[in-house]
Structure formats: C-alpha cells, structure tokens
Amino acid sequence: xxxxxxxxxxxxxxxxAQRVLIVEDLEDTRSSLQELLQMSLKLExxxxxxxxxxxxxxxxxPYSLVITDLRMPKLGGMKLIEAIQSERxxxxxxxxxxxxxxxxxxxxxxxxxYDFLTKPPDPQHLCLLVQxxxxxxxxxxxxxxxxxxxxxxxxxxxVLSRSPKMHDVFELISHIADTNSTVIIRGETxxxxxxxxxxxxxxxxxxxxxxxxxxxxxALNENLLESELFGHEKGSYTGADRKRIGxxxxxxxxxLFLDEIGxxxxxxxxxxxxxxxxxxxxxVGGTEPIDVDVRVIAATHQDMEKLVKDGKFREDxxxxxxxxxIDLPPLRERPEDIPVLVGHFCEKFxxxxxKPATVSTEAMAVLTKxxxxxxxxxxxxxxxxxxxxxxxGVIRVKDLPGDVGHRxxxxxxxxxxxxxxxxxxxxxxxxxxxEKRYITRALRxxxxxxxxxxxxxxxxxxxxxxxxxxxxxxxxxxKAEE
Numbered sequence: 001x002x003x004x005x006x007x008x009x010x011x012x013x014x015x016x017a018q019r020v021l022i023v024e025d026l027e028d029t030r031s032s033l034q035e036l037l038q039m040s041l042k043l044e045x046x047x048x049x050x051x052x053x054x055x056x057x058x059x060x061x062p063y064s065l066v067i068t069d070l071r072m073p074k075l076g077g078m079k080l081i082e083a084i085q086s087e088r089x090x091x092x093x094x095x096x097x098x099x100x101x102x103x104x105x106x107x108x109x110x111x112x113x114y115d116f117l118t119k120p121p122d123p124q125h126l127c128l129l130v131q132x133x134x135x136x137x138x139x140x141x142x143x144x145x146x147x148x149x150x151x152x153x154x155x156x157x158x159v160l161s162r163s164p165k166m167h168d169v170f171e172l173i174s175h176i177a178d179t180n181s182t183v184i185i186r187g188e189t190x191x192x193x194x195x196x197x198x199x200x201x202x203x204x205x206x207x208x209x210x211x212x213x214x215x216x217x218x219a220l221n222e223n224l225l226e227s228e229l230f231g232h233e234k235g236s237y238t239g240a241d242r243k244r245i246g247x248x249x250x251x252x253x254x255x256l257f258l259d260e261i262g263x264x265x266x267x268x269x270x271x272x273x274x275x276x277x278x279x280x281x282x283x284v285g286g287t288e289p290i291d292v293d294v295r296v297i298a299a300t301h302q303d304m305e306k307l308v309k310d311g312k313f314r315e316d317x318x319x320x321x322x323x324x325x326i327d328l329p330p331l332r333e334r335p336e337d338i339p340v341l342v343g344h345f346c347e348k349f350x351x352x353x354x355k356p357a358t359v360s361t362e363a364m365a366v367l368t369k370x371x372x373x374x375x376x377x378x379x380x381x382x383x384x385x386x387x388x389x390x391x392x393g394v395i396r397v398k399d400l401p402g403d404v405g406h407r408x409x410x411x412x413x414x415x416x417x418x419x420x421x422x423x424x425x426x427x428x429x430x431x432x433x434x435e436k437r438y439i440t441r442a443l444r445x446x447x448x449x450x451x452x453x454x455x456x457x458x459x460x461x462x463x464x465x466x467x468x469x470x471x472x473x474x475x476x477x478x479k480a481e482e
Contacts, residue, residue, distance in 0.1 A: 018043070019062065020044070021045075021067070022067050024067075025049050029120075030049065034047055051077060066092070070108060071098075078111070094116065097117075098119050159192070159196060160340050160344050161340065169196065169328065180295055183197075184304075186301075187301065189377075190375035191330050197257045210252050210255070211251060213255070216259045217263050225264070227244060230283055243283075252292050257298075261298035262304060269314045276296060298321045335368050341380075342383055345383035349383065350387070357386070358393060358394055360394055363397045363400060366404060367382075385400075439471070450468075
C-alpha cells in the first residue's frame, strides 16, 4: 500500500461509479496495471485492448477513471478522448505514452485529459495520481448530483424558479390541481403567464385528461373570436364552406387558456359568461346545444378592476373568472431566477452536437442587474442572441444585446458565485469557484506555504502553483497575516 504524507489516504468506495478502466493493447502492461491498482488501492478495475472496446464499456456502465494508451490499433487514445468529450461521458482520463511522444500527451491534455504518465509508469507515482484523480472525480460527481437535485427542486411542472414568490404560486397550483375552479393569472407581458397556465394543466393531468388549448383573445376581432371559441356550422356566413370545431369543444375534459382576456369585446363577454355558467353553447349558425367539461384559465396584463370601473369589462364575468387569482411577479422582483433561466436558455439554444454555452461572471452580473422590462421573454431573446454570437462557447458582456442595461438605483442584485445556486451546465465555473475558495483557505491556514498547502489539500506542488496562477491568488497577503 502506498504511504505518502503528501496525499491523504484514499478510502475505497463500494459505489459502482468508483471503477477504473485500463485501455492498453499490450497484454502484459494491461495485466500489470490492473493488478497494481487492485492490490494497492483495492479498486475494481476492468480492461480493454483498444479504444473501440473501451468506448463500448463506457456506454454500458459507469467508470470514474480511464487510463489509456495513446497509440493503439483500431481506435487510439486521442479518438477515445474525443468520443468521451463529444458524448459527455462523466469520466476522468489519464493517458500513458512513451518518452518520445510527450507532444501527443500535451495534445491529450488540451483535449481534456486529466494528466499523463510516461511508460513504464512509476508504480508509486501512478497510485498517487490515481488517488488524486479519483478524489477530484468524486467531488465533481457529488456536485453534479447536487445540481441535479437542486434543479429538480427548482422545477415545478416545467416552470423553473427558486424564488419564494414563485414557490407560493407552485403551492397554490398544487392545491387547485384536482378542482375545476376557474383561474385568472395576472402579470406583466412576457412574465410567463402561459407557462404557468400549462403548469396548472399538467398538475391536473390525473384529473383532466383532455388537451391544453390556447387562444390569444387580443389578436382576433369579435367575429373571428366567436368562431374561434365556439366554432361554426357550414354556411353560417359567407365563406363558411365547412363546419368548424371551436376551441371550447377541442378543450373538452382539458384546459382552455384565454390569453389577454381584458381585450375581449363587450358583446363576446356576455356569451363567455353564459358558457362559464351553463357549460353549454351553440356553434355559430347552429341550434344544437353542446355540453363541455372545460377548465378555463384566463390571463391578462391589464388592471381588471380599472376595466370594470370604466365599464369596459363586465363585473359579473370578472368575478366568474376570478375564482382563483394568481399574481405572477415580474422578473425584476425575482432576480434569483435569472441564473436558473439563463442556464435553461443556454441549453435550449445550444447548437446540435455542441455543449451549451456558459456565461462569464461579468456577463452574469450584467444580466442580474438588468431591470428586464420585457421579463422572461426578453431574457430568452437576449440569451438566444448571445448564444449565436458567443465565441468558444462562452457568453461575455460584448455578446449581450444593447438593451440589456443595468437595474435602477436601489434595486441592485449583484451576481455571486454560490455553490447552491447554479445549474449543472455551469459545473466548470462552479468547481473553479470551489477550488479557489478551498485553496485560498488552505494558503491562509499555511500562511502562503505552497508545500504545506499541497499536503493538506492532497494536490501536488505543481498543481497548487498552477492554480495560484490560474486564479490570480496573491500569496503575499497570507504571509502578511503571519
């Protein structure tokens, strides 16, 4: 068993994810590496004689670490790394190579390999490197699992939010899911009213098996709206050359979403009131009554009480619609949702076969400070544009639209890197933030001593030095505290 004070003892785990795959075409080398890791570190080790076999195994079962030769018949190490990256297989890769192929090893590191060893590898160095790689892999897997759990916790019927105000909305939706109560959703344009209406429909799926049917009442004149909602019989008016089924019929045993209900003409309001009261109507030009079982959800960005007061909306219809009222907060009142939504939109607008774009800290700070007068819709459009213009898969401030300004004074919500508040696609940034804090604390504890810092973190001196440079950590400030 390897014993080195610079590395904390590795505790083998029974988890199936803590498994190593050795990819080597030479049988003697393959067997000796397998035996070394099994005996020294008590690891479960599988082997493959080329990259093609290894890729098949990686697709079939989880591995934490792959140790692969670079030059092999059929599928070499470089192609294997490329496939692992393109398929996003969550595994760490260490490459082995001959003394004359260091250039290839460096290229493998550029492609995403964790580290490399020259052949024949020193047994003790190999074990230390495997220990460190597995420890860091375990950290990444834990963060990924945590992000997945948090993502699920912040999702309700496909509506993403971690805002307490939105969680109150989610709770209300849960309470009304198994009822037939009419709902009115109030909120600014672009705040996600239709998405919430769909969430209500999905939450009611066990109770209401019909479809979700949406109508934008503000986009149709009175005659078209009546035909759209109730349908018409053939020959009921000029141009009605066939019978048309209306939206109420189509939504039978499901949900009818009436968007912009405040724009419905007064004459149509009377007909809507009758349907809501009697659950019965006739098609335009027809005489046969049609019974429907429909839950109606209305939505508006207007002040309905003012419309009623001004005589532009029937009071009796308003109260019929206003059985359950949901007030949807604008995006500026729930800035904690912005990183969640940004991550979702980055994934949505990722190009086929490519990873979703990530957002730089500076760009995220601008996004969270923006007032977003167009709400979620404006944010979605901004991220779509940024995904198109971003280079190297990173959205920077210059990639954001010009109308993405700063939040008015007194409404500042600066972005902070927070381990509990980022999505899985931002894992690299999340781990980097964790590493910087961890190493900073270790340096503070050791008063800037790199060797001591390496011992307590389990990393090599070279790794500590590289990360100090990467994260621009000033060791002098820790020495000053001595």
